[in-house]
Amino acid sequence: MTTEFSDQTDESRYAMHVDGELAAVLDYRILGDAISLTRAYTAPNQRGKGYAGQLVEWAVDDIEKNGTLHIVPMCSYVGDWFDKHPERAALLQRRAG
Numbered sequence: 001m002t003t004e005f006s007d008q009t010d011e012s013r014y015a016m017h018v019d020g021e022l023a024a025v026l027d028y029r030i031l032g033d034a035i036s037l038t039r040a041y042t043a044p045n046q047r048g049k050g051y052a053g054q055l056v057e058w059a060v061d062d063i064e065k066n067g068t069l070h071i072v073p074m075c076s077y078v079g080d081w082f083d084k085h086p087e088r089a090a091l092l093q094r095r096a097g
Contacts, residue, residue, distance in 0.1 A: 005058040014059040016051055024051040026059050026078075035069040040077040056081045064091060 004017045014026040023046040027039040037059070040052045056078055063069055071091045073079040082088060 003054075005055065005062075007059075007062060014055055014062070016055040016058070018046065018051070021046075023049075024055045026052075026055050026075075028059075030069065031072075033069060034072050035063055036072040036074050037078045038074045040075050052077060053081060057085075060088060060091065064088075 002019055006015050006017075008015050012028055012030075014028070015022060016024040022043060024040070024042040026037060027041075029036045029038060037056075040056060042052045060071065060081075063071060071078075071082075073082055073092065082092060
């Protein structure tokens, strides 16, 4: 099995391909010094394999190493991921409310 991750900046999304097939995406919007992770989606035939979690982890690592952006988890899946990974909380920026 071949897994590839990428930041598809033209489409404002992170993507995960498994054996050449699009398995999951994580949409985002950059707003000033923050990146808002807006939607995680896994293809129906790929669900239940942990791909969304792998993609979120890859995206968070990419955001952390490539810049100074803070993450705003607008997607509930991403928020839950951060709840399970409190060691990554320094990357969060809560929405003003």
